[in-house]
Amino acid sequence: MMLGGSETSATAIEWVMSELVRHPVIMKKVQREVREVFDEVMEQKDDAIFSGKLWYLQMVVKETLRLHPPVPVLPPRVNDEGCEVMGYQIPARTTVLVNAWAIGRDPKHWQDPESFRPERFEYNSVDFRGGNFDFIPFGGGRRQCPGINFGLAIVETTLADLLYYFDWEYKGKEELDMTEGFGISSRRKWPLSLAATLRRPLPPA
Numbered sequence: 001m002m003l004g005g006s007e008t009s010a011t012a013i014e015w016v017m018s019e020l021v022r023h024p025v026i027m028k029k030v031q032r033e034v035r036e037v038f039d040e041v042m043e044q045k046d047d048a049i050f051s052g053k054l055w056y057l058q059m060v061v062k063e064t065l066r067l068h069p070p071v072p073v074l075p076p077r078v079n080d081e082g083c084e085v086m087g088y089q090i091p092a093r094t095t096v097l098v099n100a101w102a103i104g105r106d107p108k109h110w111q112d113p114e115s116f117r118p119e120r121f122e123y124n125s126v127d128f129r130g131g132n133f134d135f136i137p138f139g140g141g142r143r144q145c146p147g148i149n150f151g152l153a154i155v156e157t158t159l160a161d162l163l164y165y166f167d168w169e170y171k172g173k174e175e176l177d178m179t180e181g182f183g184i185s186s187r188r189k190w191p192l193s194l195a196a197t198l199r200r201p202l203p204p205a
């Protein structure tokens, strides 16, 4: 369980950083938010200020999970009884696979689906907590990921630290390759390699 949870969280973090270095305006905006909130926390020495304030970072994570769900195809399900879904007859005992990756890029549900645009979530209540079947990076229904809150906390706090303390740059000569690898989780095919520049003094070890 912990292995699955850390693999999915690490995959999400790597894709967020990949999208951010490809979108410098979005990178600047999210870093401004994180630095303003963290600087205030440090000044006031009050962690409570942190809670719920990283709105834009949360939208960036959402948009990344839409385009790069770490579990692209949900674990198989077998239906006990026959049923009809969108005009398709599904006989009893059929193994059904749900493609979360394709649903997140479906133009019937998402405007300009291939673009990385966190602002799409600003006035949009679509969430991944099980109520919207057009956005299911954590699955849905009774078997939805039980680690959703823990996973999001790992992803958001790790990213907030990376973005607060460092500036990040991709130094490759060619455009960053966004090819996905093949496997149960959709990690990058080629590991992400970025140059970090320290922008804030690191806390004492």
Ligand code: HEM
Residues within 6 Å of the ligand: 001, 002, 004, 005, 006, 008, 009, 012, 069, 070, 071, 074, 075, 136, 137, 138, 139, 140, 142, 143, 144, 145, 146, 147, 148, 150, 151, 152, 155
């Ligand atoms: C960004 C991080 C994560 C993502 C995207 C993610 C995604 C998923 C998905 C798609 C499923 C399958 C749901 C389904 O069958 O419909 C799942 C199942 C599961 N996840 Fe996560 N997960 C994450 C983090 C975690 C963490 C941190 C833990 C625990 C420490 C965890 C524990 C589990 C367990 C135990 C299941 C199996 C649930 C069952 O079959 O009833 N996950 N996760």
